[in-house]
Each structure stands twice: as C-alpha cells, then as structure tokens.
Amino acid sequence: AVLSIHCAKFSKMPIIIAQLAVLPPNAPAFSLFWISGVAGGASSGKSTVCKMIIDQLRDQRVVVVTQESFYYGLSDEELVHVHDYNFDHPDAFDTELLLSCMKKLQHNKAVDIPNYNFKTYKSVPSARKVNPSDVIILEGILVFHDSRVRDLMNMKIFVDTDADVRLTRRICRDTIEKGRDIKTVLDQYSKFVKPAFEDFILPTKKYADIIIPRGGDNDVAIDLIVQHIRTKLGQNDLCKMHPNLYVIQTTYQIRGMHTIIRDAATATDDFIFYADRLIRLVVEHGLGHLPFKEKQVITPTGSVYTGVEFSKRLCGISVIRSGESMENALRACCKGIKIGKILIHREGDNGQQLIYHNLPKDIANRHVLLLDPILGTGNSAVQAISLLLKKGVQEANIIFLNLISAPQGVHVVSKRFPRVKIVTSEIEFGLNDDFRVVPGMGD
C-alpha cells in the first residue's frame, strides 16, 4: 500500500511518500515482536526520532540498538593516522556481529552489545546487556546497507534532513560533545562524510518504507509510525490468517494482570480479582463489536449531543462451569442483561457428549456474547456454537469472548464458523499432550 501524507501548512508539498511494510516471511509465528530500522545521514536526527518513538510507545517494551556500538576499535597504527580513517564507510562496522546480535534478539535471547568510545576510538566488547523486547529499533547511518540486516526489519524509516542542517549540527556536536576542533570536523566532512553519504547512505533511501523529512520536527510522521507499530503489535500472524479474531491491544497493565493469573503461586483472591479485571476488558472490547444506532439527546445545558444507542437485543451465554466466571463482568457492563447457560459434558471416552442448555426463548433475535475464558481444542466451542445456530441465532451475531485462546482452537472455530467473532486478551503457544492450553493459567 502506498501512503501519501500531505502537510497542511505546505499542502502542495508531499512530505512523506511511504510504503507500509508487511511482516517478512521469517518473522516468528504468534510473536508480538517488531524490528524497525532507522537510517539517514549523520546528524539527520535518527536518535532524536528514535527517542520520540520510544516516548510514545512507553507502554511497550522498546529497546534501541545503535549501529555505532558496532564500530571496529582502531589499532595503534590506525590511531596514529586517525584523520585518514573513514568512519562513514560500511567496512568501519562489524556487521557480522551486529547481524548475530539482531538474530539472537529476534529469537528471544538476551545479547551483549559492545560500547564504542568516540574519544578513544576503542570498543569495549560485551558492555551492555540488551534483553529481547516487543519492539527493537536498530538505528545508524548504514543500517540499510547489508541486505541480511535489512531483511530482519519489519519497517524501514529513512530520516531525510537537509545537508546544511546536518553539517551545522555535526559541527556543534563534534566540537562540543567530542571536543574536536572545527577544522578537523570540516576536513573529515569533505573528505569522508559527504562522499560516503552520496555513495553509500543516500542509495539506501530506496529501501525505506517511510521517509521522514525534517526528522524530529515531523510530529505527524512520528505519530503515524507509532500508530502503525501499535496496530501491528496488536495483530499477530494469527489475526492476519483469521480476520474474525480480535486480540485486545496489550499494555503493561494487561501483561501485569496476565502475569498474576498465570502464576501458579498466586493466591485465590488475587487470581479472582485480576481475572475479573481482565474479563471486564474483554467484555468491553466484545461490546464494541455490537451494532448501534445514532441517537441525539438534549444535555443539561439544553444543547444537542449526537451519540449512539446500544443494541438492546443482546444476551450472554456462559459455557458451564468456567464461563460462569465471566458473568459478573458482563452484568457489570450490560445492566439487566439476560444470561443463559450451556453445559457440555463428555460421557466416557467414546466422544459422546451430553448437552444441557437453558437459553432465552427469543435467542434467535438476539446478539449473543458466548462466554468461555479458555479456548483450547475448540471442541466445546464448536458444540456450543452449533447449538446456538440450531436455535436460530445468526452466525454473524455471535461474539465469542475468551481470556486466552490456543491457536488450534482459533483455527477450528474460525474454519467452521468464519462469521463468529472471537475476542481474546492473549494468544497461547498451543496445547500440550493432554490437550491443556500452554502456558495456560489457573482455574
């Protein structure tokens, strides 16, 4: 998809032409993992843009890896002739080490990243431990140069800043922060920095999905990038496969609640409290999928407020017993809602099932919120949904609410009932040999 964004102030000037990235084929299944690459000339504002992205994504685990950390340290011989050393050439970086660190992070392993000292020109190996995160941003002048590094990225951003601005910033930075004299800075710029920008950095702009003119001054572009990352984090590969699956967007609050309800050592009252909080979120999300009608009301100031009216033809159906744990949250969100029940009881090992039900008589005319906190194999869900359809409920009027869902169950339900919406708070790794959901949670 090509996205063209125009700035209101300079409406004739397209400020970004961007191609939104798709996940590469090697992205691990069901992960919430995202790598963004940020390239651009030296002093273009790459680090500033990264900081702005991190500030806006503060409810996610984000880490920045800079290509500068992978500069080769200079030998004593090279140090003597430091002014002849080209720090802007791709060969100045240990790209093999950078690649192996990024691959480890991609495979959920912590890595040790070297620390490069701009004053001594030396590198301290294994100086900083970086843990795997939801979002990893790799920034540096030449991060798009090597195709193997490029291919790891879900999104490639090029910070495009005017050459004069870059040079001015560089003079300030190198004289003040690095203690270099202005003649040395200008000599390095004309001898190496400018030619390398033209020969190596600028040619990689074509790989960018998003080009940000004016770097950190471009709030609109940064907002859009953050929004896009957020959307993708909430959408794992399973969501792409099943458009009827909705995983609520994760935050530290949600992750924290999951940590408590999944911990085998959690006390019962804490389990109930946090499971309830999470269930409320799932129910609220599920209610967002119901149809509504526009409605106007008069406010106490006599003004007109144009809003919407909730659908009244609604009921909840809990799958006994665990589904009953979701009833309180549903009652708290939908005043006076009718709640029916379905019991699916396996009789012996012959696959026969006994189904007991107590459903509202007019269920065929209602939207149904089907409640079951765990979607495992999908067998019970298929039984329950089949019964609802037999009672005349429209498939598209069923919203199946789970706390956790195994991919196997999602596949089974979606394949059989593609119009049933599944709303869940987390996708599990899968099922174990006993068909229990893993990692799973308490009862």
Ligand SMILES: Nc1ncnc2c1ncn2[C@@H]1O[C@H](COP(=O)(O)OP(=O)(O)O)[C@@H](O)[C@H]1O
């Ligand atoms: N939009 C901006 N306006 C003013 N100064 C900026 C802006 N973006 C970056 N800078 C300054 O320019 C210098 C280089 O920016 P930085 O983000 O470190 O660039 P890079 O990482 O691309 O080398 C820093 O001193 C930074 O504070």
Ligand SMILES: Nc1ccn([C@@H]2O[C@H](COP(=O)(O)O)[C@@H](O)[C@H]2O)c(=O)n1
């Ligand atoms: N010892 C060094 C190493 C690198 N440089 C310059 O840094 C620039 C890259 O860093 P950015 O934050 O600007 O991306 C690059 O232009 C190198 O010339 C240096 O001056 N000294």
Ligand SMILES: [Mg+2]
């Ligand atoms: Mg930087």
